Amino acid sequence: MRERFKTLAWIGAVLVAFTLYPWIFPTKLNLGVVIVLFAGMATAWDILGGWAGQLSLGHAALVGIGGYTLALLSLRAGIPPWWGLLAGMALTSVVAAMWGWIVFRLRGPYFVLSTIAVAEILRLVAINWKNLTGGAEGLFLRELPRPFGLDLFDRTVEFYLGLAFLGIALLVVWWLSWSRFGYSLQAIREDQDSAMAMGINPTSTKILAFALSAALTAAGGSLYAIYLSFFEPHIVLDIGLSVELALIAYIGGAGTVFGPTIGAVVLLGAADLFRNYFQQANLLIYGILIILVVRFAPEGIVGGWHVLLRRLTRPAPVVPVEVRGERP
Amino acid sequence: MTTFLQVFMTGILTGGVYALVGIGLSLIFGVMRIVNFAHGEFVALGMYTSLLLFQSMGIDPYLALPLIIVGGILLGALVERVFIAPIIAAPEHVSILMTVGVGLVISNLLLFGFGAHPQSIFTWYSTKTVRVGGVTFSGPLSVSFLITLAVILGLYWVLTRTEIGRAMRATAQNRDAAELQGINTAVARMLAFGIGVALAAVSGTLLLPVLYVIPTIGGVFTLKAFVVTVLGGMGNVLGAIGGGLILGVTESLGAAYISSGYRDAFGLIAFLAVLLLRPAGLFGKSRV
Numbered sequence: 001m002r003e004r005f006k007t008l009a010w011i012g013a014v015l016v017a018f019t020l021y022p023w024i025f026p027t028k029l030n031l032g033v034v035i036v037l038f039a040g041m042a043t044a045w046d047i048l049g050g051w052a053g054q055l056s057l058g059h060a061a062l063v064g065i066g067g068y069t070l071a072l073l074s075l076r077a078g079i080p081p082w083w084g085l086l087a088g089m090a091l092t093s094v095v096a097a098m099w100g101w102i103v104f105r106l107r108g109p110y111f112v113l114s115t116i117a118v119a120e121i122l123r124l125v126a127i128n129w130k131n132l133t134g135g136a137e138g139l140f141l142r143e144l145p146r147p148f149g150l151d152l153f154d155r156t157v158e159f160y161l162g163l164a165f166l167g168i169a170l171l172v173v174w175w176l177s178w179s180r181f182g183y184s185l186q187a188i189r190e191d192q193d194s195a196m197a198m199g200i201n202p203t204s205t206k207i208l209a210f211a212l213s214a215a216l217t218a219a220g221g222s223l224y225a226i227y228l229s230f231f232e233p234h235i236v237l238d239i240g241l242s243v244e245l246a247l248i249a250y251i252g253g254a255g256t257v258f259g260p261t262i263g264a265v266v267l268l269g270a271a272d273l274f275r276n277y278f279q280q281a282n283l284l285i286y287g288i289l290i291i292l293v294v295r296f297a298p299e300g301i302v303g304g305w306h307v308l309l310r311r312l313t314r315p316a317p318v319v320p321v322e323v324r325g326e327r328p
Numbered sequence: 329m330t331t332f333l334q335v336f337m338t339g340i341l342t343g344g345v346y347a348l349v350g351i352g353l354s355l356i357f358g359v360m361r362i363v364n365f366a367h368g369e370f371v372a373l374g375m376y377t378s379l380l381l382f383q384s385m386g387i388d389p390y391l392a393l394p395l396i397i398v399g400g401i402l403l404g405a406l407v408e409r410v411f412i413a414p415i416i417a418a419p420e421h422v423s424i425l426m427t428v429g430v431g432l433v434i435s436n437l438l439l440f441g442f443g444a445h446p447q448s449i450f451t452w453y454s455t456k457t458v459r460v461g462g463v464t465f466s467g468p469l470s471v472s473f474l475i476t477l478a479v480i481l482g483l484y485w486v487l488t489r490t491e492i493g494r495a496m497r498a499t500a501q502n503r504d505a506a507e508l509q510g511i512n513t514a515v516a517r518m519l520a521f522g523i524g525v526a527l528a529a530v531s532g533t534l535l536l537p538v539l540y541v542i543p544t545i546g547g548v549f550t551l552k553a554f555v556v557t558v559l560g561g562m563g564n565v566l567g568a569i570g571g572g573l574i575l576g577v578t579e580s581l582g583a584a585y586i587s588s589g590y591r592d593a594f595g596l597i598a599f600l601a602v603l604l605l606r607p608a609g610l611f612g613k614s615r616v
Binding site: 057 | 414420421422424426428433435436439440551554592603604607
C-alpha cells in the first residue's frame with residue numbers, strides 16, 4: 001500500500017520535473033516533444049511487451065493507424081483532431097483485439113514474427129491504397145482548428161499535450177503495478193501454464209492488454225502526426241519505429257513503471273547529442289545498448305540501478321559453501 | 329502461356345536465392361533454437377564485402393565466393409561465441425533482442441562506412457540473358473540458381489556425411505543426449521551459426537549483380553527468410569528449399585497477375601496463414 005503511493009508520488013515528481021523542460025531547454029523543444037511522445041508510446045508498448053511479456057515488433061502499425069485516423073478525418077471530413085484522436089484510439093483497440101484474437105494462439109518466436117508480418121502488410125496497404133492514404137507521397141496536415149485558442153502546431157503546446165499523454169500512460173502502468181489485472185499479466189509472463197491453473201484466462205487477458213496498449217499507442221501516434229504535420233508510411237508504419245519503441249522500453253527496463261521513460265530520455269538524448277557525429281547511423285547506439293543490456297543487465301537501466309543500490313547499501317552476499325561443491 | 333511460363337520461371341530463379349537465405353536461418357533455428365533477427369544484415373554484409381572487393385580490386389563476385397564462404401563461417405562463429413553463446417539458455421525474447429541488436433549494429437556500421445545512397449556494380453554479364461524456347465532467363469540469376477544448387481548439395485553432404493554434420497544434427501535433435509554421446513554441442517552451435525551466416529552472405533554476393541544495394545536492405549531479407557522458414561517448417565532445412573521456391577513463385581505470379589505494389593504482401597499473407605493453420609510448416613515435422 002505504502003509502496004503504491006510512493007510510486008504515485010514519484011510519477012508526480014517526474015511530471016513536474018518535465019514541465020520545467022521548456023524553460024531549461026527552450027531551443028530543444030523538438031527533442032522534448034519527441035521524448036515525451038516516445039516515452040509515452042514505449043510505456044504503452046511495455047503494457048504488452050514488458051508487463052505481459054509478449055514481445056511485439058509491430059507497434060508501428062498502431063502508431064500509424066492512430067496518426068492516419070486523425071489526419072484523414074481532419075483532411076477529408078474536417079473533423080477536429082480531438083475527435084480524431086479518440087476515433088483512432090477506438091479503432092486501434094478494435095484492430096488490436098481482432099489481431100490479438102488471431103495471433104495469441106501463437107507463442108514465443110511465432111508471436112513476434114506474426115506481429116512483424118501484420119504490421120508490414122498494413123504498411124504495404126498504406127503505400128498502395130493511394131486514394132485513401134495518399135500513398136508513399138504521404139499526407140500534409142496544413143491547418144488544424146485551435147481549441148481554446150491554442151495553436152496545435154506550436155511546439156510548447158505540443159510538448160504539454162505530449163506530457164499529458166505520458167502522464168496518462170504512467171498512471172495506467174501504475175495501476176498495473178498493483179491491480180489484479182496487472183498481476184494476471186505478470187503471472188502470464190512468468191509462466192502461462194501456471195497462470196491458467198490459477199484460473200487466469202491467458203488469451204482474453206492478453207487481448208485486453210493488447211487493446212489497452214494499442215489505444216495508448218494510437219493516442220501517441222495521433223499527437224506524433226500533429227508534431228510531424230507531414231508524414232508518410234515510411235515514417236509512421238516502418239518496422240524501424242516498432243523496433244525503436246521496443247528497444248526504448250527494454251533498455252530502460254521492461255515491465256517497470258519508469259523504465260520506458262528513462263529509456264526514452266537516455267536514448268533520444270544520446271541520439272541528439274551524437275547527431276552530428278553519427279548522422280543517419282543514430283540507431284547504432286540502440287544496437288550497442290541493447291546488446292549490453294541483454295548481456296549484462298537483463299532488467300534494463302532501472303534493474304541495473306536497483307542492483308547497484310543493493311550492492312552499495314547492503315554487505316556482499318555470503319556465497320553458500322555447498323555451491324562450491326565442498327562441505328566444511 | 330509463354331508469359332505465364334516466363335513469370336513462373338523468374339519466380340523459381342528468385343526463389344532459389346530466397347531458399348539459400350532461408351536455409352541458413354532454418355539451420356540456425358534447428359540447431360540452436362534461436363531465431364536470428366540479424367540474418368538479413370549478413371546478406372547485406374555479403375553484398376557490401378563483394379562490392380568492396382569488386383570496386384577496389386576488381387574481383388568478380390563469383391570468384392569472391394570462396395572467400396565469402398570462409399569469411400562468413402569465421403565471422404558467424406565469432407558472433408555466436410561472443411554474443412549468443414552467453415545467453416543461449418535464456419528465455420527466447422533475450423536471443424531475439426540480442427540478434428536485433430547485432431543486426432542494428434551491422435546495418436548502422438554499413439551506413440557509416442558506405443553512406444545511404446544506393447550502389448550497384450556493373451559486370452559484363454549483368455544484363456545478359458539466356459533464351460530457352462520462348463522463355464528468357466536472366467543470366468546472373470541463372471548462374472546464381474546453379475551455384476545455389478551446388479551450395480545446397482555441398483551443405484547436404486556436410487550434414488549427412490561428415491562427423492561435424494552429424495554432430496550438428498544430433499544437437500538439433502536432442503542437445504542433452506548429444507552431449508552424453510560426447511558431442512561438443514558448443515562447437516556444433518558455433519559452426520551452425522557460422523554456416524548459416526556464410527549461406528546468407530553467399531546469397532548477398534549472388535544477388536549483387538542484379539540488385540541495387542543500400543545499407544538497410546538487410547531488413548527485407550530477414551523478413552523473406554522468416555517467410556521461407558515458416559513455410560518450410562522452422563528448423564527444417566530441406567523444407568526451406570520448398571519454402572523459398574514457393575515464395576519466389578508466389579511473389580512473381582502475384583506481382584504479374586494481381587498487383588505489383590503488393591509483391592511483398594503475398595509472401596507475408598502466406599506466412600500468416602501457415603503460422604496459424606500449420607505452424608509446423610507445409611512439409612511436416614522433419615528437422616535439419
